[in-house]
Amino acid sequence: GDSVTQMEGPVTLSEEAFLTINCTYTATGYPSLFWYVQYPGEGLQLLLKATKADDKGSNKGFEATYRKETTSFHLEKGSVQVSDSAVYFCALVPNTDKLIFGTGTRLQVFP
Amino acid sequence: KAGVTQTPRYLIKTRGQQVTLSCSPISGHRSVSWYQQTPGQGLQFLFEYFSETQRNKGNFPGRFSGRQFSNSRSEMNVSTLELGDSALYLCASSFGPLAGGSNEQFFGPGTRLTVL
Numbered sequence: 001g002d003s004v005t006q007m008e009g010p011v012t013l014s015e016e017a018f019l020t021i022n023c024t025y026t027a028t029g030y031p032s033l034f035w036y037v038q039y040p041g042e043g044l045q046l047l048l049k050a051t052k053a054d055d056k057g058s059n060k061g062f063e064a065t066y067r068k069e070t071t072s073f074h075l076e077k078g079s080v081q082v083s084d085s086a087v088y089f090c091a092l093v094p095n096t097d098k099l100i101f102g103t104g105t106r107l108q109v110f111p
Numbered sequence: 112k113a114g115v116t117q118t119p120r121y122l123i124k125t126r127g128q129q130v131t132l133s134c135s136p137i138s139g140h141r142s143v144s145w146y147q148q149t150p151g152q153g154l155q156f157l158f159e160y161f162s163e164t165q166r167n168k169g170n171f172p173g174r175f176s177g178r179q180f181s182n183s184r185s186e187m188n189v190s191t192l193e194l195g196d197s198a199l200y201l202c203a204s205s206f207g208p209l210a211g212g213s214n215e216q217f218f219g220p221g222t223r224l225t226v227l
Contacts, residue, residue, distance in 0.1 A: 043201060044218040099156055099209060
């Protein structure tokens, strides 16, 4: 069935380090792909999305490119800040029209 | 513009009881979806309502049900509570249905349900 696999956390980085959080998916057809972020004590917020192959989503310095050949949607940021500490969820909407989430990756950024 | 609101924010119940959670979407949004978040299973889709009709349903037992009113507000009900129902229940609203991901979902802060 449709699923999302993302790297286990926590990911621990120093401020200004480069961030990559891996995400791969299994789905038939051409799903839309998303990254959501959940800050402590808050609900989820949409960070970025891509709806077709080779699309690049970007927001707040974060980027992810929809790679159909590798079924991946890795999240990257060139220089993380302490305020980026949160849990990041990769998700997809396949042709069943259900939002399917990965397990989440906790990011901890230290000054 | 006010965001998605969920009430109550915290709830403690005992096994066998039933519970009703409420979600008020962003003004103008007609689609409401519900999700269950647990440490073990992560975030799982429960159901989606659009214009008072259940449009989609996840793989949950019939004890989980929902409805949507004409003002787009939605309620979720869980009957005969089990310990495993303890979770954060998130509601999300969007202007249109979750069709191919074209409509962005805005999430509420969630209702933390504890079943003793």
